[in-house]
Amino acid sequence: MNTRMEEELKCPVCNRFFCNPVLLPCFHSLCTVCAVQVQDLLPPIGQQHQQCQQQNTAGVSCGNPISSGVLDESGAGSVVGSESDLPDIDKLSIVSETDSGVICNSRPNSYIGTPGLGSIFFQATQGAVFSLRCPVCKKTIYLDEHGVQTLPKSCVLESMVEKFSRGGGGGGGGSCGGPGGQQGPSGSSTIIKCQLCDDETDCNDASCMCEQCEIFYCDACRDRCHPPRGPLAKHHLMDPCQGQILLKRSKVKYSTCNDHVDEQLSMYCMICKFPVCYLCAQEGRHINHEVQALGIICKVQKSELSQNLQSLSEKAKSGTLFIQRLKAMTDRVENNCTEFQKSVIHKCDELIDSIKERKQFLLESLNDEKEVKILTLKEQVSHCTSLLQRTTGLLQYSIEVLKESDAFSFLQISGALINRVSSADENFNKEMELTPRISPEFELAFDNESILHAIQTMDFYQMKAPGQPVIITEDCSAENNSVTIAWQPHPSSIVEAFTLELDDGNNGDFRVVYVGRETICTVDGLHFNSIYNARVKAHNHAGESIFSELVSLQTAEVAWFCLDRDFAPPDVIFSENNQSASCRSFGHRVILGAVGLSKGVHYWEISIDRYDNHTDLAFGIARFDVDKRSMLGKDDKGWSMYIDDQRSWFFHCDNHSTRIEGGIKQGNVVGVLLDLNDPEHSLSYFVNSRPQGPIAFTDLQGVFFPAVSINRGVQVTLYTGLQPPACGEI
Template identity: 40%
Template sequence: MDEMEEELKCPVCGSFFREPIILPCSHNICLACARNILVQTPDAESPQSSRASGSGVSDYDYLDLDKMSLYSEADSGYGSYGGFVSTPTTPCQKSPNGVRVFPPTVPQPPAQQHLLPQPSSLPLIPRNSCITCPQCHRSLILDDRGLRGFPKNRVLEGVVDRYQQSKAAALKCQLCEKSPKEATVMCEQCDVFYCDPCRLRCHPPRGPLAKHRLVPPAQGRISRRASPRKISTCTEHELENLSMYCVQCKNPVCYQCLEEGKHGTHEVKALGAMWKLHKGQLSQALNGLSDRATEAKEFLVQLRNMVQHIQENGVEFEACLVAQCDALIDALNRRKTQLLTQVNKEHEHKLKVVRDQISHCTVKLRQTTGLMEYCLEVIKENDPSGFLQISDALIRRVHMTEGQWGKGTLTPRMTSDFDLTLDSGPLLQTIHQLDFVQMKVPAAPMLQLEECCTQNNSATLSWKQPPLSTIGVDGYILELDDGNGGPFREVYVGTETICTVDGLHFNSTYKSRVKAFNSSGVGQYSKTLIMQTSETHGKCKHPPV
């Protein structure tokens, strides 16, 4: 019942309806709220023949009423018309639902208040007052009866009372003087809720009250709801009960209304018969609405299950993505290790070559330096004969040593630069282009029966992808059998979704089916469609739906 609560609240004050009245547009509003949103219109703008607010306007008679909407503000449909009223305008307030609420209009001087005697429960309503429905924004000029012309919605009032009772706390004893205790029983004859002490004191089990029936409080509340309500009386003739129903005005009327001739040309039926008829119509309408509500509940269950599946699939897909990226990172690290090993080998090779050259050059330099020092000492000798004995050999040796330092000896055998360049461009481009690809095959296509037909010895078939399918399709494959129950054969492969096959046999029954394919593979077949070719030329047949 909690879902019904919004239906039981006034659109102006946002609270539960209190003394609701029915506007001609079939919407409801509290009587007090109706007084607050009354707006006085200029005399010059009022129509010559004011319409009765409750009886003279049908549910669809808004041609004249819509003219009043020019007075309404664009945001809410209500406005204060200070330019047409002699009294100053009153600032408006806002209800909990955001509807603008105006305080009651200031009454006119006493000279204008003798038109129609008003009950003490309703304040005097100025002439040419306008009320606008807060839900559909239909405007209406009130007649001399004012708000009394609107019928009271006693059914809605009863529903609100029952709803509030059902939402109330535990039932209390009605005879406890101070701090009422929780009731334990209810007497159906006394219509009183008792606690145990009050029941023993005021409703003894012996004597005249022994025959009274005591029931649990919850059951007693239900019996109270089922008790007959007060018979409704006519709004115009307060002493007359409503016993008939005017079909044109769509309002209950009394016999005096009929005698006065207000509904003389209207179709009038018995109130009880129309009550049963409308109850039956409402029950039938509720059956359809109940079916839609059941479908909506099943759809919500499907959506909730889909949410759960999406969450589960999201976690699984995220874990798969992380694993794939980790595998790529591992492969990159392994390749990095291999490349680093190659760089280390090149590094060691270069160092070995340069160090060998340094060692060789160092030995030769030491030998050359020793030879030079020896030759300098020989030159210092003053003995000519001894010098000439060894001079020729030393000269040859010096020339030989100089020749060993010939071209290329003092050139490095290895450069310090590494001749290795990592070609990472294609890999970086591949990483940047790394994206999700379609890994699922297409869903089974849906045959469009309204567009499939046979004419003479040809058959035309049309199909489409399921509405919620997001899987890409590269093409379709259409298959037909041989017309005698034989195997299927491919008759069309392409991207079109309609195909006409010619050259079939007359008066033959063919079975057809279609499937979709993409880069991931071929999907499932559609439902098999049975088609009958024409017996003779000139006939067109559609397959049964």
């Protein structure tokens, strides 16, 4: 039998294998001898009331006239049998007229109400003589004058202990336990003791058993109490182990009722949760209780236990697999440690190599500085030496001239010589450079404190998934069709990158708009008049954080923009902060607005500041990649109305349509209305606030840029952020 269940077969009091185990109402088991040792005799009823009054006088709450002070599992003081010491269901069970005095987890059908707890405990314990506190769950059980003898035997547990002992349990085998037996530790044989030795503490080992007397004898007791003569001569003596097996086989197969010893336990009380006989159900304590056949309930209980065992077995299997994973992880720890050590060694070697390279670089720089200083000083020495030689030669020459005695000869060269000496004297200090050109000292400093500190504090850090980032709402903003989101990482988190997500402005799905280490991001090209929700998360090698709280930003209701200077043709001239434009070319040039439109209603106007030569102007919308060196509407990426001083046409894909009388002149204003909220997604035109024909274009899908095409002799100015004309005006 598996030794893993050995602890299940040991008594919680003596910590030895169960011997004649009894079953408590709390479903824990004790050896019969141990149960007798832990049961307490209750004081008489009068003393119980007196004790309760004394406790009440001392300020101790007492709901049970027979309570006694004990310590619970936590060491705190409590009152055994008090109201706080019993579960609610136990409190309700003790008012049953059929209660045996043992508090059971049941609620009989005869329950009619809950009287005062003092009277309840008084009634419930009137017949109680003994109390027993379970050493496992600490519940208190009240017993009648028979005490432990009223508790049922745990036949299954006794049988399992016998099988475990016979099978060797922990490795020993061959011997069996029984009356008078002492159980050794796991792995040792169970020794059967003599049942008639006078000294119960030092009984001799049994040498035989009488089959008729069913008593185990040692040699001395056999000779004294069971001599082989007279009637006893016919008794059969056998080996103690064989006798133990015979006793087990000769036991009555069916259990009998304690109250009706001639009746077998054939039914099960569903209220008291206890096997009963036929008479108990008809006229005994369990009358009017719901009962079922013992075999049926046994089958049901076995089925339920099997299902629970199957569930527990699956969990035990998963626990076994988990333990195997843990054991396998030890090898991974070794391998990972080796790999990590290699990584540490590699990184430290890189640091050492880098320091060596830097050391070489610094030494080479120092040597270069030394060579420069030496070369500079040598050049200055050479220069000064040369000057000094020339000066010395002039001095010697002048001294020799002074020795000339002929006045005429002296005066021939004295004037020039005086000028040379005077000039040499005047320029000597300047040419000699009496100050060194370079200092011999190395005016350099080498600061390694920060590097030393970094090396000395270099250590491992625990890599774990970063915490939730926090969006800084006061630094977030929305301008035109752009939003700016700022955030900060969770304190003490190590972050390698952030991921910023934005929805579609209509509470739709989120999409990634930025991944990087920065903590601020601006997203352009969004829809106007839309509310965007943004969220951010952080991640590193260990994992990623949960998303931050959402921040909602609303873009501008109407578009404010200027003309796009960056992508305009080079012969277009801009002014007024890119709101006005003119052109040097005779050919048409397309100029786009600086913002793309894909949603909402947008209206802008263009004033004609200069209009010469009665040329055609075109106003409308275009894709970003429209041909910018031809009239707007010439290709399939432009939609326009081109107009002169007399009439206008709608123009797209080099096709014009809908001629409308009425042109423009200098000072007029052309309005463009792009309605992308209307189901038709339409484009309409106005001249001086009056509609210029019907709706020009419909079914416009995608992103469009405001556009105008002009040529030489024309200047226009753009006005944006205007409210669309009312329906009556159109």
